[in-house]
Amino acid sequence: MTDPYLCDKSVCPARGSWISFRLVDEFGDGKPYAGLSYELTDAEGQKYDGTLDSDGYAKVINNYKGPVTLTLAKPYAGGDAWYDTLADRKDYRIPLTEFQVAAEKTLHRPIGSTAKTAAYRASSEQAEFYNVEVRQFVKHKRHLPAPAKLSKPVPYGWTKLACDFAAGRVPDYGTALLPDKHYVLEVRALRAFRPLISLAPDFSAVNLYNLSLLATLSYGDFGQVPENPNAPKDVDNPKAQEPGGEVKFPAVGTIGHVLQTCLACYQEPMRYADAKTVNYPIVEDVPYSKRLEIIPYDPQHYKSADEQETPSQVHFFNDKRGYSLDSKKTDTQAYATHDDRMILIAVRGTAEKWDALRDGDAEQVPVKDGVGKAHKGFHEAYEVLQPFVVKYLARFRTNNQRVVVCGHSLGGAIALLLAEWIRNKFDDQAILYTFGSPRAGDADFVEGAKPLVHHRIVNNNDPVPSVPAAWMDTKQAVWVTGVAATVTGGVAPIVGGIIFGAGLNRFGGKPYRHHGIQRYFTPLRLPGNQISSVLWTPGCEGYEESAMTQLCYANIKNNDTPERSNFGVQVMNGADHTMLGGYIPACWATLRRWQDTQTSGGKIITPREALNLRTQLRFYRSELEKWQSAQQVEFPGGTIEGRPQDRATALQRRSTMSELQTRQKEISLAVSHNQKELENIETTLKNIDLLEQTTVELSDVYGDRAELPELKTQIQRWADHKENQAIVRVAQVPQGAIANTA
Structure with a gap:
């Protein structure tokens, strides 16, 4: 039956x-x-x-x-x-x-x-x-x-x-x-991946690489589909979603796709924003609830008197301009996420044509909730971002979590102001990594922000870190007194010289200064015509100012300031300034170099590379010395009275005494500045000596994540990806014991 x-x-x-x-x-x-x-x-x-x-x-x-x-x-x-x-x-x-x-x-x-x-x-x-x-x-x-x-x-x-x-x-x-x-x-x-991030204050190669990817991610959309799941159903569209339905993140490279569709689902993301190349982060295997969280969209569970928030409203900030002259909007974009260890905030850099106008708005204004003064354009973006961050920290931060902030270009400058405010108000151990960031604050701000842990990364010929320069904060035309040097170094122009805008009147206060510990990517030629780079701390100004000089000379017309619109275009198109074409490849090569050095027990640079650096620097020094000697021809002894009449130039003969006095003063200040740079070069040469003897510990590569019991497994997973074994990439790393990276 x-x-x-x-x-x-x-x-x-x-x-x-x-x-x-x-x-x-x-x-x-x-x-x-x-x-x-x-x-x-x-x-x-x-x-x-x-x-x-x-x-x-x-x-x-x-x-x-x-x-x-x-x-x-x-x-x-x-x-x-x-x-x-x-x-x-x-x-x-x-x-x-x-x-x-x-x-x-x-x-x-x-x-x-x-x-x-x-x-x-x-x-x-x-x-x-x-x-x-x-x-x-x-x-x-x-x-x-x-x-x-x-x-x-x-x-x-x-x-x-x-x-x-x-x-x-x-x-x-x-x-x-x-x-x-x-x-x-x-x-x-129920497991997830999350990027391996060290919360130790010391610099680590894994943070350098992983945060370069997370900073790049800030250029993407949030990627939520549908954008407004609370909207009434479109009766004319049979596929329209009912209000309160699930949201998804299908678009590759968007913030939601990387964090929720990939990492939360135990998949390694490959692309960020509009990247065409593949870059895998180094990830660790964690319980699902300890991933970088995107809050759930569940109106039935989270009852609200107001319209139900969506993940994009909680994690994504976009003060988007509707048009280029929309002065009420700053075009600032950022995202925030968190896990059990940290709150992560990433700020987007220059992405739209009118962002260059914000980059160039260099008038100084008092820092809100801080000390000193800041670049007006960067400060306005920081101000509009503050309420978003306050709300996010109030909702999700626990006392045990560190706050980690990162940003590229314009985003790096905004991130600096933001991180210093966070250090003062929320987390005195906040950590900041910036890539190609311009100067954001004056000398008083930088002095007050000294306790902030800031690792500032600069790539070879990136012009952005050398602004705002004096010409961006002056009422009068800039007169460039001279180019100190043009160094080719056998690879690419490394030091194009220093702009001496001495004697200019500022109307915003004290001069702009850089904050944080600068680490600079210097390109080096390897055997077989392969080009790599070494990350180090030079200690002299020329490395940072060189690219700015080259761009300025290309743009200066009629003895006036560089054309900012043209400058902005060159910045956005310059390979050394971009994350995808400049910073990420250099960060990848540095991580692999440090992994190789740590496993092989070798030094962080080879003797040949050290010789290359010294050669570049000594040539730079000789050019500075030539320039300084040439100034004695016009004003021997540094005075107008010492100027021989029979050697007067056409410019001198046309000039009034007042104009000659101004010119003599500017040259005198420039010579003094040049002399300090010559002294700094000696310190930089000693830094190369130290670099040549530097070994790498496991903690230098992975920070506090070096203590993970499963670290070797996590690193091997990353190393096994074919993209990390490609000849064109591996060739960027000096050959050693590169087969084993953990």
Whole structure:
């Protein structure tokens, strides 16, 4: 006779069925799920509560015949500080379950592992075997990753069958199983990737590389689809989403795609913003709840009197201009995210043609909530960003989290003002990494911000770090007294000289100064015509000012300031200034160089490279000395009275005494400045001596993440990507023991 649960529903229900099941991890071990509470609901709505035994097993007998629905939705009871924070925070409390936390503590089975599998265990127990994941057994699932493609999922038709037989007597969530069977259910590990970031104040190569990618990500859109899930449904569009539906992040390179579609789903992102090249971050394998979070969009769970916020409204700031003359908007863009260790804020740099106008608005204004004065254009962007950051920190920061800020170009300048304010108001150990950042504040601001940990990265011929220059903060035309040197160095122009805008009147206050520890990428030629770069701290001004000089001379007309529009175009198109074409490749090569040096026990630069650096610097010094000697021809002894009349130039003969006095004063100041630079060169030569003897420790490469027990596995995963083994890339690194990077 056919069993009643497969017959017409009018047949009287009968008891006498049974079901048993075991929850195991991806290695077939049931211990991670020991003690979990479960609930079974049979076809008549009868509930059976219990807990899994010490090996993840349970059995229910004498239930009504028909499909049963299994749920594991008991709320997390507490005990772990971070999980308690997520479950209890004021905004966007996460509906954690004991089951979720248990799954987060398991690991994914490595591809190619020879250990026994859950399927093997199911076979030994004569059980039905299926792959499952947490979202199938809990009521709230919007905070969980998107459904995975399971190799052997529980048939969906069983859940439909359970609903049909139960007629509303079973939960609207859970997974249905057929009775009179034993099951082994392999639970997919709930893990995520997050970029390896050191929170130690010291510089590390892994931060250099990973933060260069995260700073580049700030140029992308947030990528939320739909942008407004709260909008009324378009009745004319049959595919329109109902209000309150799920949001997704399908566009590659967007912020949401990298953080939520990739990292949160245990995938390594490859592209950032509009990048065409592939760059993998170095990531660590962490519990899902310790990823860089994007808050869930779940209007049913997060009731709000106002319109429900979307992830983009929480994590993304975009003061976008509608048109170029929209003076009410600053075109500032940034994103914020967090995990259990840190709050990360990344600020976008110059991306639109009118951003160059902001870059050039160099009038000085008092720093809001700080000391000294700042570049007006950068300061306005910092001001509009403040409320977004205040709200984000109030919602998500705990006392144990560090704040890490990064930015490129214009974004680096804004990030500096922002990070210093954060250091004063929120986190006195905030960390800042900037790439190609211009000067943002005056001498008073820089002095007040000395305690801020700031690692400032400058790439070879990037012109932006040398602005604002004197000509960007003066009422009068700039007269450039001379070019100190033009150095080719055998690779590319390295030092194009120094602009001596001496004697100019500022109307904004004290001169602009750079903040932080500068680290400079100097290109070096390797054997076989390959070009690499070495990251170091030169200690002399010429390396930083050279590119600015070259651009200025190309743009100066009629003895006046460089044309800012033309300057902006050159900056945005200059390969050394871009992240994708300049900074990221140099950061990658430096990370590989330091990995190689650490594993081989060698020095950070080779003797040949040290000779190359010294040659460049000595040529630069000789050109400075020639320039200084030439000034004695016009004003011997440094005075107008010492100027021989028979040697007067056409310019001198046309000049009034007042004009000659001004010119003599400017040359005198320039000579004094030049003399200081000559002294700094001696210090820089000593720095090369030290660099030639420098070895690298594991902590220099990975910072405080050097202590991770699984560090070698995480690094090997990154190194195994074919893009990190490409000949054109590996050739940028001096050959040593580069086969092993961990």
